[in-house]
Structure formats: structure tokens, C-alpha cells
Amino acid sequence: MADSADNPIDFTHLPHPSPVPDAERERAIANPGFGKVFTDHMVTIEWDENRGWYDATIGPHGPLSLDPACAVLHYAQEIFEGLKAYRLADGTMALFRPEQNARRFNHSADRLAMPNLPEDAFVEAVRQLVLVDKAWFPSVDGGSLYIRPFMIATEAFLGVRPAKQYKFLVILSPAGNYFKSDAPAVSIWVSKDYTRAAPGGTGAAKCGGNYAASLVPHANAVRHGNDQVCFLDAAEHRWVEELGGMNLFFVFDDGTLVTPPLTGTILPGITRDSLITLAREEGLTVCEQRYGIDQWRVDAQSGRLTETFACGTAAVVTPVGKVASHDGEFTVGSGGPGQTTQRLREKLVAIQRGTAEDRHGWLMRLA
Numbered sequence: 001m002a003d004s005a006d007n008p009i010d011f012t013h014l015p016h017p018s019p020v021p022d023a024e025r026e027r028a029i030a031n032p033g034f035g036k037v038f039t040d041h042m043v044t045i046e047w048d049e050n051r052g053w054y055d056a057t058i059g060p061h062g063p064l065s066l067d068p069a070c071a072v073l074h075y076a077q078e079i080f081e082g083l084k085a086y087r088l089a090d091g092t093m094a095l096f097r098p099e100q101n102a103r104r105f106n107h108s109a110d111r112l113a114m115p116n117l118p119e120d121a122f123v124e125a126v127r128q129l130v131l132v133d134k135a136w137f138p139s140v141d142g143g144s145l146y147i148r149p150f151m152i153a154t155e156a157f158l159g160v161r162p163a164k165q166y167k168f169l170v171i172l173s174p175a176g177n178y179f180k181s182d183a184p185a186v187s188i189w190v191s192k193d194y195t196r197a198a199p200g201g202t203g204a205a206k207c208g209g210n211y212a213a214s215l216v217p218h219a220n221a222v223r224h225g226n227d228q229v230c231f232l233d234a235a236e237h238r239w240v241e242e243l244g245g246m247n248l249f250f251v252f253d254d255g256t257l258v259t260p261p262l263t264g265t266i267l268p269g270i271t272r273d274s275l276i277t278l279a280r281e282e283g284l285t286v287c288e289q290r291y292g293i294d295q296w297r298v299d300a301q302s303g304r305l306t307e308t309f310a311c312g313t314a315a316v317v318t319p320v321g322k323v324a325s326h327d328g329e330f331t332v333g334s335g336g337p338g339q340t341t342q343r344l345r346e347k348l349v350a351i352q353r354g355t356a357e358d359r360h361g362w363l364m365r366l367a
């Protein structure tokens with residue numbers, strides 16, 4: 001289904017005829033918040049079962065024209081990614097492990113019966129778009145350009161089968177610092193009524209449907225006074241899986257870290273993978289193994305568990321201070337950020353901002 005790697009995609013550049021005026025853009029990027037402001041341009045690439053990928057364009061960001069019968073609107077054949085362009089200390093911009101997003105995108109595509117996009121085309125689309133709209137890089141301290149690649153099924157057909165036409169897009173959104181200061185601890189609500197992903201389902205894919213299904217459990221968590229929802233496994237309602245948009249790590253008093261294994265029901269986070277590498281480099285033992293909700297409570301109360309943190313592209317590393325459910329609540333460690341959480345966060349942020357040595361070649365500098 002994929003274009004071969006020896007057939008690289010050339011992008012046609014169609015500059016926006018009336019981009020946002022400089023003064024308006026400057027105002028927008030001074031306080032962008034998250035996901036509300038979009039840049040002048042976007043990437044589009046079409047796919048058809050006879051032609052493969054074609055018409056790669058970087059053109060004006062704007063509304064799409066879709067037939068109301070197109071498959072994405074009915075059967076949710078949609079996948080997406082989320083990554084950021086960072087500003088380095090020397091002023092250049094860089095992407096963090098974008099090839100990992102490209103790879104995960106294709107895994108999601110496989111699960112949703114969608115065509116693969118060559119990894120180098122994915123990365124090139126992101127790279128060129130960020131350079132075209134680099135004036136949109138937020139002026140706020142700690143800001144970044146959030147990058148949203150996605151693919152939708154565009155064929156107008158109401159039968160339930162994989163569509164024969166798709167559109168790949170990339171849009172950009174200037175994002176402020178996720179937290180004003182150091183990451184505050186979040187409180188989480190363990191959902192016992194709703195699950196996120198069952199064995200054999202789409203939990204390991206980044207498809208829109210997973211997030212639609214998480215909205216009610218998330219609203220429940222907020223109604224109970226918590227910041228985030230935490231999902232348990234669908235079979236036994238016992239094993240801790242992940243939050244709505246972040247993976248979890250547990251830190252023990254002997255320095256060991258535990259994180260739920262990638263058995264198909266959680267999203268394989270790129271932050272998760274990077275932190276496993278950084279922690280092991282420090283000499284810490286990291287076990288990818290199941291961890292039960294009851295054990296979490298017992299270990300937090302005995303002090304054997306000293307920290308819990310969540311991680312993902314949006315908030316990097318976030319301490320979990322309080323855990324609540326219908327069975328009551330408990331506090332983890334001091335209820336605030338622990339030492340290991342803070343240290344790993346600082347290490348990762350230093351690599352992403354170019355202030356620490358990039359020993360693994362994770363940064364892709366943009367000219």
C-alpha cells in the first residue's frame with residue numbers, strides 16, 4: 001500500500017495569498033494557550049488506491065471540502081500524531097524523535113486499515129511546514145510549536161470497509177508553556193466504570209475514536225474534583241494502564257521504576273520510551289510490568305512507593321500527587337513532585353532544549 005522509499009514526495013508550495021498580518025500574529029503568539037491558534041499554512045497529501053500518494057502541497061491553512069458521505073464522518077477512520085518543535089538555546093528550532101511519530105503513525109494506520117505514509121515523507125512534511133511558518137514560533141518563555149499530523153478517509157461511500165481514498169494533513173498550533181512554573185502535581189480519578197481499551201482493540205493506536213470514548217470518563221474525573229482520569233485494564237479492572245493522554249511510572253524507595261508493559265492496550269509513548277532510556281542510563285532499574293490498583297494504595301501508604309508520575313509530549317513529566325476512586329483516596333509520597341520525577345524531567349527537557357548533550361541523536365535540528 002505504501003509508496004516506495006525510492007519515490008520521495010515533492011511538495012508544491014502555495015504561499016498564503018493573505019497571511020495573518022504581522023501585528024496580529026505577534027499578539028497571538030504572545031499568549032497562545034493550547035490548540036486555539038493556527039498558523040498560516042498546512043500540508044495536504046492525497047492518497048488513492050490506484051495512484052498511491054500524490055499532490056503533496058504546503059498551502060494556506062483553511063477549511064476542507066468533504067462529501068458528507070465520506071468514511072471518516074461515519075466510521076471514524078482517522079488517526080493522528082502529536083509532536084512539538086522546540087527552540088534551542090542557540091535560537092535554532094528542533095524536532096524531538098520525529099521518526100518515532102512517523103513509525104507510530106504507520107502502526108496506527110495498519111490497525112485502522114489505512115495506507116502507510118513513508119516515514120521520510122512524514123518527517124519531511126513536518127520539517128518543511130515548520131520552516132514555512134517559523135514566524136509563528138511563540139514568543140513566550142518555554143513555548144513550542146505543536147504539530148498535529150493526521151489522516152482521514154475521504155472516499156464518499158457508506159459501506160463498512162476500508163476507504164479507497166485518504167487525505168494526510170499537518171497543521172501547526174503555537175503553544176504556551178504547559179505549566180507556568182515547575183510542574184505542579186495532578187490528582188487523578190481511577191475509573192472503575194469505564195475502560196479505555198480492551199485486548200485486541202485499538203488502545204495502542206492513536207485514533208480519534210479512543211479519545212471520543214475517553215471524554216465521559218474524563219468528565220467524571222473532573223466532576224469528582226480531579227485533574228485527570230486513570231484507566232484500568234478492561235478484563236480484570238485491576239491493572240493500572242494509563243491516563244487519558246499520558247503514560248504512568250511508579251518510583252519505589254529502592255530506586256526501581258515500574259511502568260505498565262506495552263501489551264496492546266496502551267499507547268506506546270515516545271516520552272515513556274525516552275524516560276526508560278534516561279533512567280537506565282542513570283543506573284536505575286526499570287521494569288515494564290503490570291501494577292495493580294490495590295498494590296498502588298498499599299505501597300503508597302507503606303511508603304515503599306515514593307513517587308508516581310505521568311508523561312507525554314504535552315506536559316513532559318507531571319507528578320501525580322493524589323489518587324482517588326469510589327473506594328476513597330490516597331496520597332503519593334509528599335503529594336508534590338519527588339526527586340526522581342524532577343530529575344528525569346529536567347534531563348529530558350535539557351535534551352529537548354539543546355542544553356544537554358544529545359547522546360542518542362534524538363534532536364533533529366531544523367536549518
Ligand SMILES: Cc1ncc(COP(=O)(O)O)c(C=O)c1O
Pocket residue numbers: 082242243244245246247267268269270271272311312313314
Ligand atoms: C493515550 C496516550 N497515552 C500516552 C501518550 C504519550 O505519548 P507521547 O509521549 O508520545 O506524547 C499520549 C499522547 O500522545 C496519549 O494520547
